Amino acid sequence: MKKAIGNIFVGIIYFLLYLPLLVMVIFSFNEGRSTSVFKGFSGKWYVELFTNSSDIGIPVRNTLFLAVLAAVIATVIGTAAAVYIYYVRSKTWKNTLNTVTNIPMMNPDIVTGVSLMLLFVFVGRLVGALNSLNFFTLLIAHITFNIPYVILNVLPKLNQTDPHLSEAAQDLGSTPTEAFFRVVLPSIMSGVTSGFMMAFTLSLDDFVISYYTTGTDFQTLPLFVFNMVKKPVKPNIYALYSIIFLLVLAVLLFTNISGAKEKRKK
Amino acid sequence: MKQRSLLQRIIGAPYVLWAAIFIVVPLFIVAYYSFTDPNGAPTLANIKNLGEYGPIFRDSILYSLAATVISLVLAYPFAYVMSRKREKTQQIMMVLVMLPMWMSLLILTYSWMNILERNGIINTLLSKIGAGPLTLIGTPGAVIFGMVYNYIPYMILPIYSVMAKIEPSVLEAAEDLGSGGLSKLYRVILPLSMPGVVSGITMVFVPSVSTFYISQKLGDGKILLVGDIIERQIQAQNNYNMGAALSLVLMVIIVLSMALMKLFAGDTDENLYV
Numbered sequence: 001m002k003k004a005i006g007n008i009f010v011g012i013i014y015f016l017l018y019l020p021l022l023v024m025v026i027f028s029f030n031e032g033r034s035t036s037v038f039k040g041f042s043g044k045w046y047v048e049l050f051t052n053s054s055d056i057g058i059p060v061r062n063t064l065f066l067a068v069l070a071a072v073i074a075t076v077i078g079t080a081a082a083v084y085i086y087y088v089r090s091k092t093w094k095n096t097l098n099t100v101t102n103i104p105m106m107n108p109d110i111v112t113g114v115s116l117m118l119l120f121v122f123v124g125r126l127v128g129a130l131n132s133l134n135f136f137t138l139l140i141a142h143i144t145f146n147i148p149y150v151i152l153n154v155l156p157k158l159n160q161t162d163p164h165l166s167e168a169a170q171d172l173g174s175t176p177t178e179a180f181f182r183v184v185l186p187s188i189m190s191g192v193t194s195g196f197m198m199a200f201t202l203s204l205d206d207f208v209i210s211y212y213t214t215g216t217d218f219q220t221l222p223l224f225v226f227n228m229v230k231k232p233v234k235p236n237i238y239a240l241y242s243i244i245f246l247l248v249l250a251v252l253l254f255t256n257i258s259g260a261k262e263k264r265k266k
Numbered sequence: 267m268k269q270r271s272l273l274q275r276i277i278g279a280p281y282v283l284w285a286a287i288f289i290v291v292p293l294f295i296v297a298y299y300s301f302t303d304p305n306g307a308p309t310l311a312n313i314k315n316l317g318e319y320g321p322i323f324r325d326s327i328l329y330s331l332a333a334t335v336i337s338l339v340l341a342y343p344f345a346y347v348m349s350r351k352r353e354k355t356q357q358i359m360m361v362l363v364m365l366p367m368w369m370s371l372l373i374l375t376y377s378w379m380n381i382l383e384r385n386g387i388i389n390t391l392l393s394k395i396g397a398g399p400l401t402l403i404g405t406p407g408a409v410i411f412g413m414v415y416n417y418i419p420y421m422i423l424p425i426y427s428v429m430a431k432i433e434p435s436v437l438e439a440a441e442d443l444g445s446g447g448l449s450k451l452y453r454v455i456l457p458l459s460m461p462g463v464v465s466g467i468t469m470v471f472v473p474s475v476s477t478f479y480i481s482q483k484l485g486d487g488k489i490l491l492v493g494d495i496i497e498r499q500i501q502a503q504n505n506y507n508m509g510a511a512l513s514l515v516l517m518v519i520i521v522l523s524m525a526l527m528k529l530f531a532g533d534t535d536e537n538l539y540v
Contacts, residue, residue, distance in 0.1 A: 006347040020377030036380040084278025108476030114513045115292035144288040225372045241373045248368045252361045
């Protein structure tokens with residue numbers, strides 16, 4: 001009896017969690033232009049997505065380009081930073097670094113976005129630029145909020161590695177640099193990969209920080225959706241997000257299944 | 267221990283520089299803008315003008331507190347039920363909780379708007395049976411609902427992750443020692459799950475108190491929160507100084523609420539789940 005109540009409760013929460021997704025998928029097949037009145041079944045919005053007349057192509061490309069670039073740079077800087085923080089001896093300096101790293105994760109997105117925007121505007125005024133916001137300010141902002149998540153993923157892996165391993169490599173004749181690339185890096189690679197993935201997805205999805213730090217010439221998908229939503233939305237955006245939904249589902253299932261397999265092996 | 271190599275010393279330089287310029291300096295810039303006028307002359311006008319926004323700050327805090335409490339009340343039993351399932355089921359349930367987090371917040375909120383609005387899906391269905399229309403959108407309830415909807419996964423996951431670690435034998439021991447039902451909950455489960463609750467509360471409260479999208483869409487323009495007025499000052503009125511002052515207050519609210527949480531929870535692991 002108790003169990004049944006628990007299951008019903010969980011079921012209701014899941015229903016509410018997925019209701020807007022269900023509505024999104026249903027209306028992506030709407031014959032009409034509305035996203036709340038269903039006229040009949042049609043796949044035309046999906047077809048439209050893949051034709052040249054689609055207005056979504058450029059924002060999608062922009063978003064992917066930005067996310068890949070920001071995630072790659074953030075992964076390189078962040079991994080290096082994690083290694084540095086790991087080896088830092090001074091406790092105060094280590095704590096300072098950790099606190100600063102926590103700031104972008106703790107601060108609400110709107111504060112991170114506004115503070116970066118004000119920095120760009122301030123510097124822009126100093127050098128007399130007319131437009132202080134552009135693709136590069138957006139890229140800087142994304143790298144900035146990505147780096148802490150890379151550090152967060154890599155640092156625990158470093159703490160798990162055996163410090164003697166690198167020393168052993170050096171005793172066997174490799175330079176510290178060689179020891180790092182041949183011994184330390186491979187053992188933290190899973191953290192680096194998950195840090196990259198996290199950075200990439202955060203970038204893909206970010207709206208608030210991008211909203212404050214981008215110029216008029218570079219629009220990402222979330223910004224496009226925001227501007228679009230001011231007027232009634234066409235179902236094509238629902239079609240796009242239904243496809244994204246399927247992709248995410250596939251990725252999550254895949255990583256979970258392969259993760260479970262790995263666990264079993266151990 | 268070996269000497270730190272040159273590599274280990276300089277490898278952090280890019281990040282130290284980056285963090286100084288793009289994390290630390292912007293905070294000072296916010297303070298600078300808060301205490302100057304558009305020409306850069308020092309002034310306290312922005313700070314004095316904050317008084318006007320008192321009711322908006324009050325509403326923002328009240329709404330997000332409500333959203334946090336509701337999320338906690340729903341997420342706690344949810345996480346408990348989840349943590350007592352078979353491992354396979356737990357994994358599937360976890361994926362299902364995370365999936366909406368990966369979707370765009372904008373699109374999900376817009377979908378809720380379609381469901382709740384005056385000519386929306388619920389009212390269309392109601393009119394078919396001769397009832398309605400109900401005013402669902404543009405109410406504080408709708409905004410709080412939107413916050414709960416969007417951020418409840420951030421409450422479920424940290425609570426679940428600590429609950430999954432509670433061994434069934436601990437609960438059995440509690441039962442053997444005569445703790446049943448409520449007493450088991452208060453004396454065993456609750457204390458053990460406290461770290462998850464604390465990080466869940468911050469992870470729901472922080473984005474809720476600073477949102478502007480949810481209040482715009484589900485508040486139908488009738489409900490203004492701090493995020494909305496910051497957005498207005500900066501994007502519509504180009505009043506960076508007032509926008510900065512409001513952001514400064516928002517930061518203070520966040521820091522205070524985190525300090526408060528720490529006080530209540532004692533020293534728990536801060537980044538339990540991020």
